[in-house]
Amino acid sequence: MIRKIAHIGVAVKNIEEAEKFYEEILSLKVSDREQLREIKASFIPVGDTAIELLQSTTPEGVLAKFIEKKGEGIQHIAYQVDDIEKTLEGLKEKGVSLIDEQPRRGAHHSKVAFLNPKSTYGVLIELVEPEKKS
Ligand code: ZN
DSSP: OEEEEEEEEEEOSOHHHHHHIIIIISOOOOOEEEEETTEEEEEEEETTEEEEEEEESSTTSHHHHHHHHHOSEEEEEEEEESOHHHHHHHHHHTTOOBSOSSOEEOGGGOEEEEEOGGGTTTOOEEEEEOOOOO
């Protein structure tokens, strides 16, 4: 079940510069930074959701390619789900094309998986199951 928009992923060329815009102009605050594989990410909480700034550390990365093709801007929307494996299975049964058949590790020890935008009216959708706090 989808609970909320976990975050909106925004692809930028220079994450330090982009952070300045969000902090100094929009008066929001970066809560944390993380590097996953070839992607630098900064999280900026906004109410009950967040903006995730993303910068590729290599010109060959998916994100660098995205910017090359489409320019900077919104790259994906992430929905928070309770059980990512079950959600993926259900979507697959309904004929949705998945980029990740199995979840991979995302930021904050979450599990994440992407859906193929060809199946979702052009939006790259990320599913996020947050780390279970016990
Ligand atoms: Zn994301």
